[in-house]
Amino acid sequence: KAGVTQTPRYLIKTRGQQVTLSCSPISGHRSVSWYQQTPGQGLQFLFEYFSETQRNKGNFPGRFSGRQFSNSRSEMNVSTLELGDSALYLCASSSGTVTDTQYFGPGTRLTVL
Amino acid sequence: GESVGLHLPTLSVQEGDNSIINCAYSNSASDYFIWYKQESGKGPQFIIDIRSNMDKRQGQRVTVLLNKTVKHLSLQIAATQPGDSAVYFCAERADTGRRALTFGSGTRLQVQP
Numbered sequence: 001k002a003g004v005t006q007t008p009r010y011l012i013k014t015r016g017q018q019v020t021l022s023c024s025p026i027s028g029h030r031s032v033s034w035y036q037q038t039p040g041q042g043l044q045f046l047f048e049y050f051s052e053t054q055r056n057k058g059n060f061p062g063r064f065s066g067r068q069f070s071n072s073r074s075e076m077n078v079s080t081l082e083l084g085d086s087a088l089y090l091c092a093s094s095s096g097t098v099t100d101t102q103y104f105g106p107g108t109r110l111t112v113l
Numbered sequence: 114g115e116s117v118g119l120h121l122p123t124l125s126v127q128e129g130d131n132s133i134i135n136c137a138y139s140n141s142a143s144d145y146f147i148w149y150k151q152e153s154g155k156g157p158q159f160i161i162d163i164r165s166n167m168d169k170r171q172g173q174r175v176t177v178l179l180n181k182t183v184k185h186l187s188l189q190i191a192a193t194q195p196g197d198s199a200v201y202f203c204a205e206r207a208d209t210g211r212r213a214l215t216f217g218s219g220t221r222l223q224v225q226p
Contacts, residue, residue: 004156033212043157043202043216056213090156094212101147102214104156 002027004093004105012111018079021108025072025093031055032074033102034066037088046089049074050096078110086112121200123221132190134220136203141184143205147214148177148188152199160188160201190222198224 005024013019025032033056034046045058049068066076072093078085088107094100126132138146144165149157163170163177163186170177176189186203200221204214 031212033214035214035216042218043204043214045213045215048212050212058213096212100212101159101162102212103159104149106154106156 004091004103006089006091006105006108008108009106010109010111012113013081014113015081015083017081018077019081019110020075020077021089021091021110023074023076023091023093023105025074025091026103029093029095029103030072031094031096031100032068032072033092033094034074034076035090035092035104036060037090037107038086043090046076081112083112086110121219121221123223125223125225126193128193128195128224128226130193132188132193132197132222132224134188134190134201134222136186136188136217136220138184138186138203138205138217139215140205140207141181143207143215145206146177146179146186147204147206148175148186149202149204149216150197150199151202151219157202193222193224195224195226198222 007022031050033048035043037043048056052068063079068074090107091105092102094102147162148160151157161172161175161177174191178187200219202219203217
């Protein structure tokens with residue numbers, strides 16, 4: 001079974017721009033969660049989507065948004081980029097059931113200049 | 114590769130020794146705990162998990178111990194190998210209604226040949 005895939009792997013943007021990151025979960029998984037990883041703050045939960053609905057949300061500003069499609073693929077968008085948004089963005093997929101385990105993709109490294 | 118933490122605690126062990134990585138979790142209501150391994154340039158990789166109704170769980174060369182009284186989790190790696198060198202994170206989930214994981218700050222394991 002193929003793992004979680006994320007595209008692109010690397011991205012460079014400038015302040016004020018917006019960016020869209022994509023995640024394809026493991027086949028059959030319906031839950032996709034997004035995390036931000038920085039050296040200073042570590043791994044922090046952004047949001048989770050299940051069956052095209054946002055089920056949980058972390059403490060991030062409204063500039064961070066996401067969506068999920070009917071095939072469970074998910075995108076996250078960051079608008080009006082700030083320097084502090086430079087991070088590794090990780091996507092994790094799971095079946096969405098009570099006993100599920102989250103499996104992570106390789107991440108997208110975003111650099112904001 | 115990515116820097117997952119600038120000032121991570123580091124555990125240095127000799128190849129073939131056993132390693133013990135510790136983690137203190139914060140939420141007494143957490144019901145599910147996971148250990149992840151992250152190598153440079155990769156996303157977190159699932160190692161082993163344990164539910165709050167258990168004290169110990171064993172996998173291949175790894176054992177997780179849970180002490181709910183003091184909110185402590187440990188990962189034991191038997192016969193540590195150079196390929197075990199990575200950053201290890203513990204993660205907790207506060208309740209089954211949420212998929213959001215709260216991650217610890219991580220421990221860097223260095224295996225000396």
